[in-house]
Amino acid sequence: MAIDPQLAADLKSQGVHVTSFEQLINWGRSSSLWPLQFGLACCAIEMIAATMAKYDMARFGAEVFRPSPRQADLMIVAGTVTKKMAPQVVRLYNQMAEPKYVIAMGACAISGGPFKEGYNVLKGIDRFIPVDVVIPGCPPRPEALLEGLMTLRDKIAKEKLMGKDRARHADPKGAASFPVPEYGPHDLQPVANPSIWKPKPLVREEGGGE
Amino acid sequence: MTAETEAILGEIRAALPDAAVSMLKNPGPAAQHSLLVGNHDLLRVATFLRDQVAFDLLSNVTGVDWPDPKKANASAAPEGEGSPAEDGFLEAVYHLYSTSKRVGPLVLRARTADRDQQVQIPSLVSVFRSAEFQEREIFDLFGIQFAGHPDLRRILMWDEFVDHPMRKDYIAPDDYEYEPTPHDAVLEKAKRHYPAES
Amino acid sequence: MISDPSMFSSAPVLEGSDDDQLLRVSLGPQHPSTHGVFRMNVVLDGETVVSLKPVFGYLHRNHEKIAESVTYLSSMPYTDRLDYICPLSNNWAYANAVEKLAGIEVPERAEYMRVILAELTRLINHTAFMGFILGDMGAWGSALMYAFRERELILDLFEDLTGARMMANFMRFGGCRNDLPDGWAGKCSVLVDDYGPFLDEMEKFLVGNEILLVRCQDVGQLPAEKLINGGITGPMLRAAGVNYDIRKADPYGIYERFNFRIPLGEKGDVYDRIMIRFLEMRESLKILRQALDQLPEGDFVNPKAKIRGFKPPVGEAYARIEGPKGELGFHLISDGSVNPYRYRVRPPSFINLTLLEDMCLGLDLADVVIILGSIDIVLGEVDR
Numbered sequence: 001m002a003i004d005p006q007l008a009a010d011l012k013s014q015g016v017h018v019t020s021f022e023q024l025i026n027w028g029r030s031s032s033l034w035p036l037q038f039g040l041a042c043c044a045i046e047m048i049a050a051t052m053a054k055y056d057m058a059r060f061g062a063e064v065f066r067p068s069p070r071q072a073d074l075m076i077v078a079g080t081v082t083k084k085m086a087p088q089v090v091r092l093y094n095q096m097a098e099p100k101y102v103i104a105m106g107a108c109a110i111s112g113g114p115f116k117e118g119y120n121v122l123k124g125i126d127r128f129i130p131v132d133v134v135i136p137g138c139p140p141r142p143e144a145l146l147e148g149l150m151t152l153r154d155k156i157a158k159e160k161l162m163g164k165d166r167a168r169h170a171d172p173k174g175a176a177s178f179p180v181p182e183y184g185p186h187d188l189q190p191v192a193n194p195s196i197w198k199p200k201p202l203v204r205e206e207g208g209g210e
Numbered sequence: 211m212t213a214e215t216e217a218i219l220g221e222i223r224a225a226l227p228d229a230a231v232s233m234l235k236n237p238g239p240a241a242q243h244s245l246l247v248g249n250h251d252l253l254r255v256a257t258f259l260r261d262q263v264a265f266d267l268l269s270n271v272t273g274v275d276w277p278d279p280k281k282a283n284a285s286a287a288p289e290g291e292g293s294p295a296e297d298g299f300l301e302a303v304y305h306l307y308s309t310s311k312r313v314g315p316l317v318l319r320a321r322t323a324d325r326d327q328q329v330q331i332p333s334l335v336s337v338f339r340s341a342e343f344q345e346r347e348i349f350d351l352f353g354i355q356f357a358g359h360p361d362l363r364r365i366l367m368w369d370e371f372v373d374h375p376m377r378k379d380y381i382a383p384d385d386y387e388y389e390p391t392p393h394d395a396v397l398e399k400a401k402r403h404y405p406a407e408s
Numbered sequence: 409m410i411s412d413p414s415m416f417s418s419a420p421v422l423e424g425s426d427d428d429q430l431l432r433v434s435l436g437p438q439h440p441s442t443h444g445v446f447r448m449n450v451v452l453d454g455e456t457v458v459s460l461k462p463v464f465g466y467l468h469r470n471h472e473k474i475a476e477s478v479t480y481l482s483s484m485p486y487t488d489r490l491d492y493i494c495p496l497s498n499n500w501a502y503a504n505a506v507e508k509l510a511g512i513e514v515p516e517r518a519e520y521m522r523v524i525l526a527e528l529t530r531l532i533n534h535t536a537f538m539g540f541i542l543g544d545m546g547a548w549g550s551a552l553m554y555a556f557r558e559r560e561l562i563l564d565l566f567e568d569l570t571g572a573r574m575m576a577n578f579m580r581f582g583g584c585r586n587d588l589p590d591g592w593a594g595k596c597s598v599l600v601d602d603y604g605p606f607l608d609e610m611e612k613f614l615v616g617n618e619i620l621l622v623r624c625q626d627v628g629q630l631p632a633e634k635l636i637n638g639g640i641t642g643p644m645l646r647a648a649g650v651n652y653d654i655r656k657a658d659p660y661g662i663y664e665r666f667n668f669r670i671p672l673g674e675k676g677d678v679y680d681r682i683m684i685r686f687l688e689m690r691e692s693l694k695i696l697r698q699a700l701d702q703l704p705e706g707d708f709v710n711p712k713a714k715i716r717g718f719k720p721p722v723g724e725a726y727a728r729i730e731g732p733k734g735e736l737g738f739h740l741i742s743d744g745s746v747n748p749y750r751y752r753v754r755p756p757s758f759i760n761l762t763l764l765e766d767m768c769l770g771l772d773l774a775d776v777v778i779i780l781g782s783i784d785i786v787l788g789e790v791d792r
Contacts, residue, residue, distance in 0.1 A: 039444065040444070040467065042575070042788060045574065046574065049559075052552065052553055052556035052557070052560075053556065067440040082465075084367065084368050084468065088437055088466070114486065115471075117395065117396065117474055117477070118471075120468045138575065141573065183368040185371065186373060187385070192385075199388035202404055236723050237723050238720070238722060238742065239510065239511030240511075240724070240725035242724065269728070269735060269754060270726065270752070272752040274750050281749070284722050338637060339762060347758075365464065365465060375470070
C-alpha cells in the first residue's frame with residue numbers, strides 16, 4: 001500500500017514519521033552493509049583506501065569488514081578471480097547468510113579484465129554467483145567504490161519483500177547457495193553455472209568486430 | 211657487473227677437468243654469456259661455484275621451452291659445432307651472484323634431452339635452497355622433472371591439472387563464449403562461438 | 409579455516425608423528441592476515457608449529473604467458489599489477505631489463521625522475537607495511553589509518569604526474585612517459601620535508617612499545633648464510649646483518665651519485681625487520697632530497713628510442729633492481745620479433761617465502777602471522 005507523499009510530509013512536519021515495513025527494513029539493511037574481508041588483488045588496496053580516513057566508507061555504515069562470511073552480508077569481489085580461487089569464492093558465497101549481495105569491483109571481477117587471455121583466469125565472477133552491482137575500472141578509484149556502494153543502497157531500498165517479484169532472499173524457493181565448481185584436468189568443471197550466467201546471444205557482423 | 215665468464219670457465223675446467231661445460235655467447239648488447247653444463251655434472255659444478263668461487267646467491271631459475279633448437283642457438287650461440295639436439299628441448303637457466311665479491315650474473319644453463327620422455331634435470335635444492343620453489347614452478351609450468359627435489363609437485367596450478375601451460379604448444383581452454391567487443395586474437399577465438407550474419 | 413584431511417592429500421606425510429595429537433589447520437586463502445589469497449597448511453602440536461606448507465597460485469594470472477603474445481611495450485601495464493603496492497619500481501625494473509636487452513641509453517633527467525619515483529614508491533611501500541604489520545599484531549586499523557594518510561599524499565603526487573593513483577604505467581624504454589608538470593618538483597620537495605615528522609611520530613609509537621618488543625624480538629630469525637642460500641634478498645637479508653643492497657652492490661641508474669647509507673640489523677628477527685624499514689625510509693628521504701636538488705633539465709626520454717615496431721636484437725638479458733621488497737629481476741629472451749620469446753619475472757616475495765617454514769618451526773601460531781607479515785609479501789608478485 002503506497003503512502004500519499006503529501007500526507008507523509010504533513011505528518012512529518014508535525015513530528016510523526018510514517019513508513020512501511022518494507023521501507024524500514026530496507027533502510028536498516030542498506031545503511032549497515034557489512035562487507036566480507038575479501039580482497040583478492042590490486043583492487044583490494046583501493047578498497048582498503050576507501051575505508052581509510054580520506055575516503056571514509058564508515059559514513060555509509062560499511063567500514064566493519066568481517067573476516068567470517070557468516071557475519072557479513074556484502075561480498076566485494078575486488079581483484080582477479082582465478083580458476084584456482086573460484087571454488088573458494090563460491091564456497092564463501094554459500095556460507096554467507098541471506099540476504100547477501102555481491103559487488104564485482106574492477107575489470108577483472110567483471111569479465112577477466114586485462115588478464116582475460118590467461119589460462120587460469122576466470123572471465124568474470126558472474127559465471128558462478130549472481131552479481132548485484134559492477135564497478136568498472138582498473139583499479140576503480142575509491143570514489144567509484146563509494147558510488148557503487150550507493151548504487152547498491154538504492155537497489156536495496158527498492159527491493160520488494162512480498163509479492164511475485166520479491167527479492168531472492170525473501171522467496172523461500174530462491175536459491176541461496178550455488179554449486180561449487182571442481183578442478184578438472186584442463187579447466188574448471190563446469191565452466192560456468194547456466195542458471196546464473198545467461199549472456200545475451202551475440203551475432204557477429206560480417207567484416208569482423210571492432 | 212657481469213662476471214668474467216671466461217675466467218670462471220677456466221677455473222671450472224682447472225678444478226673439474228672432466229666436467230662437460232661449454233660457453234655460449236649472447237649476441238645481444240647485454241653480453242651476458244652463459245655456461246652450458248651437462249646434466250651429470252650440474253651438481254658438482256654448482257657446489258664448486260658456491261664453495262670455491264663464492265657464488266653464494268642463486269638469484270633466479272628460469273624455465274624455457276625450445277621446440278626449435280635453431281632459435282636456442284641463435285640467442286645463446288655455442289662455439290664450434292652446433293648443438294647436438296635435433297628435436298626441441300627444455301632448458302633451465304640459472305643466474306648466480308656473489309654477495310661477498312659483488313659480481314654477477316653468472317649464467318648457467320642445463321638442458322633436457324627432449325620434450326616428451328627424457329625431461330630430467332638434477333635438482334639444485336641440495337646446493338641452493340632458493341631453487342626449491344622455483345624448480346617446482348618450472349615443473350608445474352614446463353614439465354621438467356627435477357631429480358632429487360624433496361617435494362616436486364605443482365605450485366601455481368591445482369594438483370589435478372595435467373597440462374604444462376607455459377609450453378609453446380599448450381592450447382588454452384576455450385571460454386570465449388561471450389565477447390561483446392573482440393578484436394585481434396580474442397576476435398579469432400570468439401569467431402568460433404558466434405554465428406555469422408550473412 | 410577448514411580442517412579437512414583430504415586437502416593435504418598432495419602434501420608430504422609426516423613420518424612418525426603422534427597423529428591424534430596433531431591439529432591440521434588450513435589458514436587462508438581468505439583470512440584477514442594473509443596479505444591476499446595465500447594459504448598455509450599448518451600442522452600444530454597444541455599451539456606450536458610442527459610443519460608449514462605454503463600453497464599459492466590463487467592469483468596466478470598468467471602474466472608471463474600473456475607477455476609472450478603481446479609486444480614489449482604492452483607488457484608495461486602488466487608490470488604495474490605485479491607488486492601492486494609499488495607499481496613504479498616494477499615499471500623501472502622492466503624498462504631496465506629491456507634497455508639492457510636492446511642497448512638503449514637513458515638521458516640524465518629521466519634517470520633522476522626514475523630515482524625520485526622509485527624512492528617515493530619505497531616510501532609508500534614501507535609506510536603501508538607499517539600499517540599492515542601492526543594489523544597482523546592485533547592493532548587492526550589504527551596504524552593503517554596513519555599509514556594511509558601519508559600514502560594518500562604521495563598518491564596525489566603520482567596522480568598529478570602519471571594520471572593514475574596506483575597503476576602508473578609510466579616508464580618507457582629510454583626514459584619516462586612525460587615530463588614533470590610545473591610545480592611538481594616543488595610539491596614533492598614540500599612532501600619530503602614534511603615526511604620526517606611523520607616518521608618521528610610513528611617511531612615514537614613503536615620503538616619502545618612493549619607489545620612490539622615482546623612479540624617481535626627473537627622471533628623468526630635465521631642465520632645469515634641460510635638466508636643467502638635461500639635466495640632471500642631485500643630488507644629481510646639486511647636485517648640479519650648482510651650488507652647487500654643492489655643500489656650499492658650492483659648499481660643501476662645513477663645511484664652512485666647519491667650519498668646514503670644502508671641500514672643493517674643485528675639479529676634478523678621481526679623487530680629488526682620492522683626497524684630496518686624505518687631506517688630505510690629515512691635514507692630514502694635523503695636520496696630524494698639530493699635528487700630533487702640536483703634535478704637537471706633535459707629530455708625525459710631518449711629521442712632515438714623506437715616505440716612502434718620495437719624489435720630488440722636476438723639475445724637475452726637479466727636485469728634487477730632493489731625493489732622495496734627485495735631483488736626484483738626480469739629475464740628476457742628475444743628472438744628478434746616484436747614479442748618476447750621468454751619473459752620471466754624474478755619475484756622477491758615468492759623466493760622470500762622459501763624459508764617461511766624454517767622460520768616458523770617451533771613457534772606459536774600467532775608468531776606465524778607476524779613472521780609472514782614481516783616478510784612483506786604481495787600475492788600479485790608471488791603468483792604473477
